[in-house]
Amino acid sequence: MDAQSRERADNIDPADQWVLNPDTGEYELLLSPSTPQSTVPGPRGNAPRGEGGAARRRAAAPQSGRGVPPQRRRGAPEEPLPGRRGRRPAKKKPKAKKALLWTGSGMAFILVAVSTAGYLYLKHLEGNVTTTDIGSAGKSGFSKDEAFNILIIGTDKRTGQGNEGYGDAGSAGHADTNILLHVSKDRTNATALSIPRDLVVNVPDCETTQSDGAKKVIPGTDDVRFNTSLGQDGRDPGCTMRTVKEVTGVEPDHFMMVDFNAVKTLTTAVDGVEVCLAHAVNDKDSHLKLPAGPSKVEGEQALAFVRTRHSWGNQGDLDRIKVQQQFMASLMRKMSSSDTLTSPTKLYKLAEAATKALTVDTGIGKVSTLKDIALELKKVPPKNISFMTVPVRDNPADGVFHKTVIVDSNAAPEVFDAIKNDVSFTAVKARERTEKAAVAARLKGTKSAASEVRVRILNGGAAAGSAQETLTWLQNEEGVTKSENGGNAPAALAKTTLEYAPDQAAQARRLAAIMGLPGSAMKPGKSVTNSQGLPTMTLTLGKDFQEAGEPLGASTKAPAVDKSTADKVNCAS
Structure with a gap:
């Protein structure tokens, strides 16, 4: 029987054997000696200061060939060692404290x-996680304090078991499903804008990084389908991101890309996704067979659901996009449900499936960063996550056979501007109240005389000559004589802005009243120096500027669009 076994047999508390070593500050396990111990008392009084405990332990260490009295059992009176003065037993710490230690x-x-x-x-x-270097097409990192845009790309690449027979088996992986996800700076809302794969666009030149690290510029092409922005001629996701900016004016910060296999693995990881059908479907092309009403799909059946086209609406890609949006909303609800979040097994499966399914840019290639993005998105209430599609119309070049679409030049710019200006497509009440209060506060207060207003005028997207026209009008008709034409702004703006320093607020209110500027156009900031070396405000005429003297009714409301939200269940039709 070893020492530990004997101690247990002798009914000694194991916690009693852990003691604090004053030399090291750590707890050590000291077993009772199992061999004879010296009966000669150790030297007293000659141990260096601070080493008494250690010296006594060394003196008590087993030494061969010398006898020791039998070990004292619990409850037996302690007898003094022969040749040593009797001493009182050491005071033990309470068992509760030892157990706690x-x-x-x-x-x-x-x-x-x-x-x-x-x-x-x-x-x-x-x-x-697979990463792709997209160079300057995206940002190098992720900020939790700013609005962000992520391009989600679903490719038609046939990788993965059982996917070889779908469509073009040799596809390089084109941009088949595309969603530009904008998450607002205050995390009150998000917009998921679908971009049709058959949208006719101009794909710009794009620089790609080859497998050996070398850079190669892929020439752009005009009047081609959006899906060719990826895979065609070796284009990478950075090319798709640049194409999105070319079409919408919104610049994606990062991308996330998945293939067919991701739909199967993610839905399996969460034990299926609820979908709803307005009518029964038996599609011979996708092999989807479901009854009318609610159903749960996962794996192969889930992939068939998002691939089905001929069973919805006019059997085109636009109606399939709506069904895919409904599917994504349902998947988001399932992933964030308490049933998933409280199940370690499901979370483990989901983490494995999600990371294996993803290809992302190097700027967000770390799992910790992907976790941060997920947590930021989780802050957005599902009712404020809007799903919509780029407003389009049939391509007249197709004739009677409508195969492709083009951007609706009347409706689309308003949607793009709303996303660029971080405007919600849902009624975010708290945010609206805050904005209205801030806008009202900027317009209230004393106003300077027009002759005291000092302003520099820049053209930031208005029609050519607008800055000079406005200058002439202000000086000759409104008495703003301390004004000057500053030329073109560094970049175009969707909305006209007036930037001013705190001590120029009275001047800013006067100019806003003269021009009919809304409070949202007033941007507290800093002044600049005019041609005479004096501090001046900066008025930048944006794309919304019409002509001098016409009030600007800049709106913080998004345009009315055909959309759905992530909190509602819709039945595919």
Whole structure:
């Protein structure tokens, strides 16, 4: 029987064997001696200061060939060693405190082990994610304090088991499904804008990074389908991001790309996704067979659901986009449900499936960054996540056979501007109240005389000559004589702005009243220096500027569009 076994047999509390070593500050396990111990008392009084405890332990260490009295059992009176003065037994610490120390040490070890395992698992997940270097097409990092735009690309690449037979088996992976996800700066709302794969666009030149690290510029092409912005001629997701900016004016910060397999693995990880059909479907092309009403799909059946086209609406891609949006909303609800979030098994499966399914840019290639993005998106209430499609119309070049679409030049610019200006497509009441109060406060207060207003006028997207026209009008008709033409602004703006320093607020209110500027156009900031070296405000005429003297009714409301929200269940029709 070993020492520990004997101690248990002798009914000794294991916690009693853990004592604090004053030399190291750590707890050590001291077992009772199992071999004879010296009966000669150790030297007293000659141990260096601070080493008494250690010296006594060394003196008590087992030494061969010398006898010791039998070990004292619990409850037996302690007898003095022969040749040594009798001494009182050492005062023991309460058992409760010893047990706490024992438990605390164990918990500390467990916490270290868990944190180490968590780190290793995080690195494991990171190894699942595929990254692509898109150079200057995206941002190098992610900010939790700013609005952000992520381009989600679903490719038609036939990788993965069982996917070889779908459509073009040799596809390089084109941009088949595309969603520009905009998340507002205050996280009150988000917009998921679908871009049709058959939208006719101009794909710009784009620089790509080859496998050996070399850079190669892929020439752009005009009047082609949007889906060719990826895969065609070696184009990478950075080319698709540049195409999105070319079409919408909205610049994606990052991209996330998935293929057919992702739909199967993600839906399986959450034990299926609820969908609803307005009518029964038996599609011979996608092999989707579902009854009318609610159903749950996962794996192969889920992929068939998002691929089905001929069973919805006019059997075109635009109606399929609506069905895919409904599917994504349902998947989002399932992933964020308590049933998923409280199940370690489902979370593990979801983490594995999601990371293996993703290809992202190097700017968000770390799992910790992907987690941050997910947490920021989770702050947005589902009722304020809007799904919509780029406003389009049939391409007249197709004749009677409508195969492609073009951007609706009347309706689309308003949608693009709303996204660029971080405007919600849902009624975010708290935000509206805050904005209205801030706007009202900017317009209230004293106003300077027109002759005291000093302003520099820039053209930031208005018609050519607008800055000079406005200058002439202000000086000759409104008495704003301390004004000058500053030429073109560094960049075009969707909305006209008036930037001013705090001490120029009275001047800003006067100019706003003269020009009919809304409070939202007034931007507290800093002044600049005019041609005479004096501080001046900056009026930048944006694309919304019509002509001098016409009030600007800049709106913080988004245009009316055909949309759905992530909180509602819609039946595919």
